[in-house]
Amino acid sequence: KAGVTQTPRYLIKTRGQQVTLSCSPISGHRSVSWYQQTPGQGLQFLFEYFSETQRNKGNFPGRFSGRQFSNSRSEMNVSTLELGDSALYLCASSLAGDGSQETQYFGPGTRLLVL
Amino acid sequence: GNSVTQMEGPVTLSEEAFLTINCTYTATGYPSLFWYVQYPGEGLQLLLKATKADDKGSNKGFEATYRKETTSFHLEKGSVQVSDSAVYFCARSNQAGTALIFGKGTTLSVSS
Numbered sequence: 427k428a429g430v431t432q433t434p435r436y437l438i439k440t441r442g443q444q445v446t447l448s449c450s451p452i453s454g455h456r457s458v459s460w461y462q463q464t465p466g467q468g469l470q471f472l473f474e475y476f477s478e479t480q481r482n483k484g485n486f487p488g489r490f491s492g493r494q495f496s497n498s499r500s501e502m503n504v505s506t507l508e509l510g511d512s513a514l515y516l517c518a519s520s521l522a523g524d525g526s527q528e529t530q531y532f533g534p535g536t537r538l539l540v541l
Numbered sequence: 542g543n544s545v546t547q548m549e550g551p552v553t554l555s556e557e558a559f560l561t562i563n564c565t566y567t568a569t570g571y572p573s574l575f576w577y578v579q580y581p582g583e584g585l586q587l588l589l590k591a592t593k594a595d596d597k598g599s600n601k602g603f604e605a606t607y608r609k610e611t612t613s614f615h616l617e618k619g620s621v622q623v624s625d626s627a628v629y630f631c632a633r634s635n636q637a638g639t640a641l642i643f644g645k646g647t648t649l650s651v652s653s
Contacts (some may be wrong), residue, residue, distance in 0.1 A: 430584075441585055458641060469630065469643040482639040510609040518641075528638055532577070 428453065430519050430533035438444060438539045443504040447536045451498050451519030458500040463514040472515075475500055476522065493499060504538075512540045547631045547644035548606045554621055554651050562616040563646045564605075564631035572633040574598075574607055574614040575641065588616075588629070621651045 431450045439445050451458050460472040471484040475494035492502040498519075504511055514537050518530035546562040552576065554560060573592045577585040589598030594609035605616045614631060631644040 432584075440633045457639070461641075461643075468645045469632075469641075471642070474639045476639075482635075482637065484640070518585075528573075528634075529575070529587055529590060530641060531587065534584040 430517055430531055431488075431511070432515075432517050432533040432536050434486045434536060435534065436537050436539075438541065439507050440541050441507055441509060443507050444503060445500075445507060445538060446501050446503045447517075449500045449502075449514055449517030449519075449533060451500070451517075452531055455519035455521055456498050457520045457522055457528075458494055458498065459520075460488075460500070460502050461516045461518065463516060463535070464512075467540050472502065507540045512538060516536075545631050545633055545642055545644040547629075547647055550628075550646070550648040552647060552649045554649070556623055556651055556653050558622045558651075560616070560618040560621045560625075560649065562629055562631075562649070564616065564644060565648045566612050566614065566631075566633045568612075568633055568636075570636055571609065572635070573638070574605070575632045576603070576605055576614070576616050576632075577630045577632060577643075579630065581627075581647070585630065621649070623651050623653050625649060626651045 433448045457476045459474040474482040478494045489505045494500045514535045516535045517533045520528045520530045545566045575590045576588040578588045589600040591598040591607035597606045603618045628646045630646045632641040
């Protein structure tokens with residue numbers, strides 16, 4: 427089975443621009459979560475989607491948004507980029523994400539650099 | 542608050558040394574606990590997990606036991622290898638099981 431895939435792997439943007447990142451979950455997985463990883467803040471939860479609905483959201487400003495499609499693929503969007511948005515963005519998928527016993531499987535991440 | 546605390550790194554060991562990375566958590570209820578590993582330039586890989594008290598997770602020589610009394614999930618390995626050099630993250634599930642809360646990560650460097 428193919429793992430979680432993320433595109434693009436690397437991205438360079440300038441302040442004020444917007445960016446869209448894509449994530450394809452493991453086949454059969456319906457829950458997709460997004461995390462931001464930075465040296466200062468570590469790994470922080472952004473949001474989680476299941477059946478095209480956002481079920482859970484972390485403590486990030488409204489500039490960060492996402493969506494999920496009927497095939498469970500997910501995108502996240504960051505508008506009006508700031509220097510502090512430079513980070514590794516990780517996507518994770520799980521079967522249904524509705525039980526604490528489930529395992530989340532991570533993709534390789536998209537490294538975003540904002541200049 | 543609800544958080545995961547793991548020992549600060551970096552941890553530097555010689556090959557075949559014993560490894561312990563401490564992890565404690567605070568939570569409401571009994572979350573699942575995880576150790577993930579991140580090799581340079583890569584995403585996170587699940588190393589092991591435990592879903593209830595006294596469970597022991599194990600994989601590739603690594604072990605961790607879910608200790609409810611001490612709210613801990615320390616990672617151990619009897620004999621580390623150079624290839625174990627990576628960043629190790631302790632995590633717990635949130636109450637709904639829809640998100641992971643991570644510790645800051647511990648960098649392990651093993652030399653031959």
